[in-house]
Amino acid sequence: MQAVLWSVLKLLIVLTFILLNAMLLIWLERKVSAWIQLRLGPMRVGRPQGWAQSIADVLKLLFKEDIVPSRVDKVLFVLGPIIAFMPALMVWAVIPFGPNFVSADLNIGVLYIAAIGSIGLMSIFTGGWGSNNKWSLISAMRSAAQLFSYEVPLVLALIGVVMLAGSLSLTDIIRAQQETAWYILYQPLGFLVFLIAGIAEVNRTPFDLSEAESELVAGWHVEYSGLRWAMYFLAEYGNLLALSALAATLFLGGWTAPFGLDFIPPFVWFLLKTYLFVFVAMWIRWTFPRVRIDQLMDLSWKFLIPVALLNIALTGIGITIFS
Amino acid sequence: MADVRELVDKVAADLSFAEVSQSPVDVGEMVVKVDREKYLAACRRLRDEFGFDYLSFVTCVDYPESLEIVAYAINLETQARVKVLVDLSKEEPEVDSLVEVWPTANWHEREAYDLFGVVFRGHPDLRRILLDEKFEGHPLRKDYGSNPLLKAYE
Amino acid sequence: MTSAKQELHREEMVINMGPQHPSTHGVLRAVVTLEGETVRGVDPVIGYLHRCFEKICEQKTWTQVIPYTDRTDYVAALTNELAYVLAVEKLMGLEVPERAQYIRVIMAELQRIASHLLWFGTFGNDLGAFTPFLYAFRERETLIDIFEKTTGARLTYNYIRLGGVRNDLPADFERETLAFLEKLEKGLEEYHNLLIGNAIFEYRTKGLGVLTAEQAVAWGASGPTLRASGVAWDLRKSEPYLVYDRFDFEVPVGQKGDIYDRCICRMKEMEESAKIVRQALEGLPEGDVVGKVPRVIKPPQGQAYAAVEAPRGELGCFVVSDGGIKPYRVKWRSPCFVHLQLLDVIARGELVADFIANIGSIDIILGEVDR
Numbered sequence: 001m002q003a004v005l006w007s008v009l010k011l012l013i014v015l016t017f018i019l020l021n022a023m024l025l026i027w028l029e030r031k032v033s034a035w036i037q038l039r040l041g042p043m044r045v046g047r048p049q050g051w052a053q054s055i056a057d058v059l060k061l062l063f064k065e066d067i068v069p070s071r072v073d074k075v076l077f078v079l080g081p082i083i084a085f086m087p088a089l090m091v092w093a094v095i096p097f098g099p100n101f102v103s104a105d106l107n108i109g110v111l112y113i114a115a116i117g118s119i120g121l122m123s124i125f126t127g128g129w130g131s132n133n134k135w136s137l138i139s140a141m142r143s144a145a146q147l148f149s150y151e152v153p154l155v156l157a158l159i160g161v162v163m164l165a166g167s168l169s170l171t172d173i174i175r176a177q178q179e180t181a182w183y184i185l186y187q188p189l190g191f192l193v194f195l196i197a198g199i200a201e202v203n204r205t206p207f208d209l210s211e212a213e214s215e216l217v218a219g220w221h222v223e224y225s226g227l228r229w230a231m232y233f234l235a236e237y238g239n240l241l242a243l244s245a246l247a248a249t250l251f252l253g254g255w256t257a258p259f260g261l262d263f264i265p266p267f268v269w270f271l272l273k274t275y276l277f278v279f280v281a282m283w284i285r286w287t288f289p290r291v292r293i294d295q296l297m298d299l300s301w302k303f304l305i306p307v308a309l310l311n312i313a314l315t316g317i318g319i320t321i322f323s
Numbered sequence: 324m325a326d327v328r329e330l331v332d333k334v335a336a337d338l339s340f341a342e343v344s345q346s347p348v349d350v351g352e353m354v355v356k357v358d359r360e361k362y363l364a365a366c367r368r369l370r371d372e373f374g375f376d377y378l379s380f381v382t383c384v385d386y387p388e389s390l391e392i393v394a395y396a397i398n399l400e401t402q403a404r405v406k407v408l409v410d411l412s413k414e415e416p417e418v419d420s421l422v423e424v425w426p427t428a429n430w431h432e433r434e435a436y437d438l439f440g441v442v443f444r445g446h447p448d449l450r451r452i453l454l455d456e457k458f459e460g461h462p463l464r465k466d467y468g469s470n471p472l473l474k475a476y477e
Numbered sequence: 478m479t480s481a482k483q484e485l486h487r488e489e490m491v492i493n494m495g496p497q498h499p500s501t502h503g504v505l506r507a508v509v510t511l512e513g514e515t516v517r518g519v520d521p522v523i524g525y526l527h528r529c530f531e532k533i534c535e536q537k538t539w540t541q542v543i544p545y546t547d548r549t550d551y552v553a554a555l556t557n558e559l560a561y562v563l564a565v566e567k568l569m570g571l572e573v574p575e576r577a578q579y580i581r582v583i584m585a586e587l588q589r590i591a592s593h594l595l596w597f598g599t600f601g602n603d604l605g606a607f608t609p610f611l612y613a614f615r616e617r618e619t620l621i622d623i624f625e626k627t628t629g630a631r632l633t634y635n636y637i638r639l640g641g642v643r644n645d646l647p648a649d650f651e652r653e654t655l656a657f658l659e660k661l662e663k664g665l666e667e668y669h670n671l672l673i674g675n676a677i678f679e680y681r682t683k684g685l686g687v688l689t690a691e692q693a694v695a696w697g698a699s700g701p702t703l704r705a706s707g708v709a710w711d712l713r714k715s716e717p718y719l720v721y722d723r724f725d726f727e728v729p730v731g732q733k734g735d736i737y738d739r740c741i742c743r744m745k746e747m748e749e750s751a752k753i754v755r756q757a758l759e760g761l762p763e764g765d766v767v768g769k770v771p772r773v774i775k776p777p778q779g780q781a782y783a784a785v786e787a788p789r790g791e792l793g794c795f796v797v798s799d800g801g802i803k804p805y806r807v808k809w810r811s812p813c814f815v816h817l818q819l820l821d822v823i824a825r826g827e828l829v830a831d832f833i834a835n836i837g838s839i840d841i842i843l844g845e846v847d848r
Contacts, residue, residue: 205606215833427695
């Protein structure tokens, strides 16, 4: 009984953590973009630095009228935002926040994450198709093409890590990194592929083709408003956070403290590394122009996948030589 | 600024049917006045023989007695400029289209059609351009409408 | 194989881009025929911003028209005034004092810089890079402040008058302008690092939206759009109005006529404009800023056409006078109106994303297209 209660409690903590963090990320994105663009960003709601802006925004969106356009496919339209949130939440089940702080330490954690990641596509596709809007349709097609091609290099990049650690469990991977060194040092190529494919996976500039506001207005969520739109929006940041947490876990040693700075709790280290990756993603977003859909495909199939395969081969050779 | 005096003589010799002169206000500008039927032929010759390969604009002026089509072309090499004028009767405002000589005439002629009601024969796509399809009348004609407010202002 | 192809159902999709669309720079509506994401045809529908400019001109006196010209191309108002004023002056044979001519040159070139800065920002935006927009506006803001000090307005200036300009330059104009030009130099370098030199930017622009020199001339392209195709036609050189023949500057010319060349031409033009402004400030003569102008403007009967090299191309004004106090007819030859026809020529067969880049690269201002 106690075990059940404990796992429910853990789940609740994780859930609250994600939602709060997604809101924090929205605020952070505004601040980071403002900083890059020589602006101030939100300043009025909450002092200092307009920290309450996201809360105000979410509240506003909550109270907005729930509009379902008359000619949409209602089932798909309603389902889209719900599916959007699912993978962002589910990934967190296996991510370790600290030495003994993980909701479910699956022994196939990496495989599970790879599987969950593909669900994100479904939300965009249902939303885009169900909206019965030409822009949304193009966006849905784009995102389908994009996510299919980026899933492959992403998973291939993970294989190098799994080979080094000899386990699919995320906790084991962190422990393996404690024994040797952070895998970013052993897997620079893998990390590079993971970074590019990951940013494409969460639909951020320069790969935000399915949203592409200057081409497709708003892409798949052009017909969404109010709470449904907010769910898409929060899910986007939930996904970014999940990706960053994954990067921190797989390549940056997770909750491991670097340089023997053990007095800072593991949980804080984990967050710091996660946010470091988030910051990099934001930095990229506000600096680069958007690529085109065919160039995106070229990049994936002609560059990332060969590099990821090369990485696997090199890792295999390295393991054989050094062990 | 190029002086077109010599060119005026040459063009006058070549286009015997046209009235060629130098613009009184602008030394770089040649004025070619032609009949409606010779308009297209004159423009084609100006382009092919005299190198006026760049059409600046085509428009219309509504004079009390007639409508006047103004086509303005430039020779990019010698910088000479030519203004081709055609008088159209108000009863039958029809003239050949210049689209086959200078493709850019397309929208200029659509505009003249829209605002003056001049019909360009042989134009590939003669629709209203600035105004709505259902709009009635051609507002840049001097006799178009009469806003009572404007009357009072005058 | 053939049977499998026949079974695939293909359908062209007609999509309405605009009048409310983030990348149509105002209220352009483009009816785009798409096959998948490939553009098969474009039909720009304009007129949403039609304000009867030419008809209004016929109701106003010759001087009253000037403020209306500001509102056609509202991001380069000074060159609009210049085109109209030059046409009327040509018709009347008005003498303009030298100082006024220099001031006109300075203002027109600064206006070109301001307009190109705005273009740079919005073009980055079209490509999905939002940050350059704010960087460009930082510089433009300084320039607008200088305009405000000189003319009293930030966007629609009503500064260039028949026979001269409204007022002399303010006392610290030279210092501030030179400071701005220095700032601009640094800014241009920054823009290059941020956007123009970016590999993604090159991928998105090189070899796309190609306009050959023959096409450009036949379709009446002008300004940077024409020059990017390799035709060195600049009204400031070919028909030096004002005192442009006294300055030493170059006309940047592209080779391929693609989007990238159009961008580079504009970026280089800003440098050349800065050069002209520097020279004009150096050689600025003393004297009056308004010549002898009759109290009632009544140009003699006749027609006159004057064109200036506006930031977007050949901006012409064709005026007809019947000898009265009002223009008999004013025709506005706006470069954007002509360039918009090109969309179908350059964007056909390319992707939707390139279509957006193409709209951005010909730098349209709908206020001028629709008038």
